[in-house]
Amino acid sequence: MKDCIKIILTEISYSLLSIFHALILLLGMATTTFAQEPIDCQSCHGDKALVVADSAGVERSLFVDVEKMANSIHAGFDCVTCHADIKEIPHAEPLAPAACQTCHEVAATELTESVHGKASDGDAPACGNCHGSHEIRAAADSLALVHPRQLAFTCGHCHANPALVEKHKIPIKDPLRAYTHSIHGRLALAGVDSAATCSSCHGSHKILAANNAESKAFHFNVPQTCGQCHQQIADEFVQSVHGVAVARGSTDAPVCTDCHSEHAIESSSVATAPTSPQNVATETCGRCHASTRLTEKYGMRRERVSTFADSYHGLALRSGRLSVANCGSCHGIHNILPSNDSRSMIHPANLANTCGQCHPNAGENFAASPVHLTPEEREGKAVAIIRFLYITLIVVVIGGMVIHNALDFVRKNKHALRRE
Amino acid sequence: MSNNNQQYCERWTRVERYQHWLLALSFIILVITGFALKYPEAAWVQPLLLLEGKLALRGWIHRIAAVVMVALSFYHIGYMVFTPRGRFLLKAFAPSRQDWADLKDNFRFLLGKRGGSPAFDHFSYMEKAEYWALVWGTVVMAITGFLLWFENLTLKIFPLWMMEVFTVIHLYEAWLATLAIFVWHFYFVIFNPEVYPLNQSMIDGKMSEHEMEREHGRELAKLREKAMESLEEPAPILMAADETKAPVG
Numbered sequence: 001m002k003d004c005i006k007i008i009l010t011e012i013s014y015s016l017l018s019i020f021h022a023l024i025l026l027l028g029m030a031t032t033t034f035a036q037e038p039i040d041c042q043s044c045h046g047d048k049a050l051v052v053a054d055s056a057g058v059e060r061s062l063f064v065d066v067e068k069m070a071n072s073i074h075a076g077f078d079c080v081t082c083h084a085d086i087k088e089i090p091h092a093e094p095l096a097p098a099a100c101q102t103c104h105e106v107a108a109t110e111l112t113e114s115v116h117g118k119a120s121d122g123d124a125p126a127c128g129n130c131h132g133s134h135e136i137r138a139a140a141d142s143l144a145l146v147h148p149r150q151l152a153f154t155c156g157h158c159h160a161n162p163a164l165v166e167k168h169k170i171p172i173k174d175p176l177r178a179y180t181h182s183i184h185g186r187l188a189l190a191g192v193d194s195a196a197t198c199s200s201c202h203g204s205h206k207i208l209a210a211n212n213a214e215s216k217a218f219h220f221n222v223p224q225t226c227g228q229c230h231q232q233i234a235d236e237f238v239q240s241v242h243g244v245a246v247a248r249g250s251t252d253a254p255v256c257t258d259c260h261s262e263h264a265i266e267s268s269s270v271a272t273a274p275t276s277p278q279n280v281a282t283e284t285c286g287r288c289h290a291s292t293r294l295t296e297k298y299g300m301r302r303e304r305v306s307t308f309a310d311s312y313h314g315l316a317l318r319s320g321r322l323s324v325a326n327c328g329s330c331h332g333i334h335n336i337l338p339s340n341d342s343r344s345m346i347h348p349a350n351l352a353n354t355c356g357q358c359h360p361n362a363g364e365n366f367a368a369s370p371v372h373l374t375p376e377e378r379e380g381k382a383v384a385i386i387r388f389l390y391i392t393l394i395v396v397v398i399g400g401m402v403i404h405n406a407l408d409f410v411r412k413n414k415h416a417l418r419r420e
Numbered sequence: 421m422s423n424n425n426q427q428y429c430e431r432w433t434r435v436e437r438y439q440h441w442l443l444a445l446s447f448i449i450l451v452i453t454g455f456a457l458k459y460p461e462a463a464w465v466q467p468l469l470l471l472e473g474k475l476a477l478r479g480w481i482h483r484i485a486a487v488v489m490v491a492l493s494f495y496h497i498g499y500m501v502f503t504p505r506g507r508f509l510l511k512a513f514a515p516s517r518q519d520w521a522d523l524k525d526n527f528r529f530l531l532g533k534r535g536g537s538p539a540f541d542h543f544s545y546m547e548k549a550e551y552w553a554l555v556w557g558t559v560v561m562a563i564t565g566f567l568l569w570f571e572n573l574t575l576k577i578f579p580l581w582m583m584e585v586f587t588v589i590h591l592y593e594a595w596l597a598t599l600a601i602f603v604w605h606f607y608f609v610i611f612n613p614e615v616y617p618l619n620q621s622m623i624d625g626k627m628s629e630h631e632m633e634r635e636h637g638r639e640l641a642k643l644r645e646k647a648m649e650s651l652e653e654p655a656p657i658l659m660a661a662d663e664t665k666a667p668v669g
Contacts, residue, residue, distance in 0.1 A: 319472050407531065
């Protein structure tokens with residue numbers, strides 16, 4: 001807030017200064033003693049062909065489009081407002097970078113603390129790489145390079161550049177592509193300015209590495225980061241069994257991104273989303289709850305996913321019927337709680353309601369029976385006995401039939417077989 | 421109705437043949453759509469599941485075929501109990517001590533003893549086994565099937581673990597029935613060297629004298645005796661389908 005006021009005040013003061021400048025110029029033009037304006041940058045920088053080559057021979061344009069400048073938020077600023085080291089024409093080469101920090105002190109400080117600021121090579125972005133230089137527009141202007149609709153492409157300039165990603169060994173290869181296909185990306189590009197964009201989750205000037213405990217992308221900060229927009233869900237999550245484990249510092253317990261992924265977050269109505277009905281049991285919940293290592297570590301039952309897959313619900317889902325119960329239908333999604341918690345959807349007292357979502361009026365019969373039973377757990381139960389009896393019957397009866405008919409076949413072909 | 425001097429008996433009436441083929445059709449549909457639920461990733465199942473997201477086709481076809489089979493079963497019960505022909509068949513299907521003797525004799529024959537196979541009556545022990553297995557299977561599958569179909573009602577009456585029981589019975593009885601049809605029934609009407617490629621009796625309803633000789637010798641003897649008793653030519657002539665009617669000249 002303080003820096004906002006500071007920026008506004010400095011901008012007001014500089015606007016006033018520009019007006020003062022303009023008045024002086026007007027006054028000067030009225031007299032004949034003025035042969036030309038004190039500093040006419042456009043006499044060189046208005047030339048579209050003006051370029052400079054660096055040590056590698058790569059040319060950079062020095063053309064400054066005053067029309068673009070006039071449309072920018074810095075319209076009316078004198079060139080020397082930012083390029084304060086120019087004292088005379090021709091000026092020294094090369095010029096020092098524009099000192100944005102003169103007005104934008106907080107942002108500049110944050111940048112130096114960030115992973116971008118600490119990088120020592122020339123690839124790291126400075127103010128101009130993200131905001132532009134002469135054509136910086138107001139943040140609310142949809143043409144601004146840091147506007148929600150543009151930001152992903154601005155960041156993607158480096159982060160989706162295979163050569164740079166390779167060079168700096170950035171783990172995520174093409175977040176731009178993932179993001180533009182994601183629900184956040186599609187919403188942002190469609191004009192929903194409140195949709196999450198790069199800065200929503202990573203910050204803007206103070207982007208920190210994900211293993212920095214202050215980073216918005218830090219594992220244990222993720223619920224809070226997503227909670228900026230998804231507040232209700234974050235509140236539910238924090239009370240859930242997963243949320244409690246996360247708060248305790250467990251790195252195995254999932255945070256938002258473990259189930260939803262990050263750049264490629266998709267609505268669960270999309271077939272390829274990890275949280276779609278088709279995928280939730282195997283891809284999302286199953287990653288931990290069907291893992292030998294994790295179920296062993298946390299004393300969880302191992303066959304949760306396989307028993308679900310073999311149940312009627314699981315079979316119907318595998319057939320393609322997406323309306324049947326999946327993990328979330330019974331256990332909840334963000335409000336998952338253990339069955340001995342009275343708030344849990346699978347607490348015996350709540351089962352009639354939970355199952356009643358699809359099986360209305362089914363009553364109390366649900367409460368008494370366990371589900372997700374493994375074959376071992378069924379031993380001695382009616383189901384196991386019936387299965388045993390039937391398998392015996394099938395082996396004896398069908399086996400007997402096979403023997404009978406094989407003999408019949410041989411007997412009837414005896415004359416033919418002997419001839420051969 | 422003779423062909424090349426071959427005489428024929430009417431083994432199955434038209435109504436019975438229609439019953440059989442409707443049964444066969446509904447059975448095959450039930451088996452395919454039923455196992456499609458149990459093995460949803462199998463290649464042969466995929467065409468059936470193409471529209472599953474929007475329209476639960478597999479499930480509806482299965483239930484419709486089930487209703488057809490149950491309706492047919494009730495019709496069949498009526499036919500067997502309330503028509504003279506039906507009662508004849510029912511009596512012919514009744515298991516007897518003779519069947520056990522036939523089984524033992526037939527096994528001896530199959531294991532190499534000379535002579536022929538025993539002379540069977542209207543229905544051999546093989547056919548009786550087939551029929552009663554079918555009755556048993558239909559009853560079990562229909563009951564468990566309806567309990568599973570109307571799960572909300574079932575769950576109101578029975579505890580949840582009973583749903584698992586009904587499911588397991590439905591699955592294993594399906595296996596038993598399907599295997600019995602493939603191994604037992606299909607052998608006797610298709611792969612049996614004596615009738616291969618297909619026993620025609622369920623298509624044209626006829627059985628030749630030669631076939632009768634071979635497969636239902638005891639019945640043929642009884643019919644000839646009856647013909648003799650009526651002092652008519654002891655040649656096998658076109659007979660009415662059931663022995664309660666006099667032989668037709």
